[in-house]
Amino acid sequence: MDGIPGVNKAAAATFIAGMGVNLTVFKSAKHLASWAGVNPGNYESAGKKTSKTTQGNKALKTMAVECTRNLKAK
Known part of the structure; x- marks a missing residue:
């Protein structure tokens, strides 16, 4: 990672x-995103x-959002 x-x-x-x-x-990355709660309904x-x-x-949803914020800040 x-x-x-x-x-x-x-x-x-x-x-x-x-x-x-x-x-x-x-099954796929889409299923993982859905399970983590980061895909739009x-x-x-x-x-x-x-x-x-x-x-x-x-916890996964919060950390995924935080990682994207860190990425945008750079």
């Missing part, structure tokens, strides 16, 4: 603690479309 931009040692430890080391339990009612992130693992 050292090669991923924006991910430091604390973030890597959080990701490993939350996801585990065996990532074969996730889609909802349409009366012709109005809304989108918000799905519920998921709060």
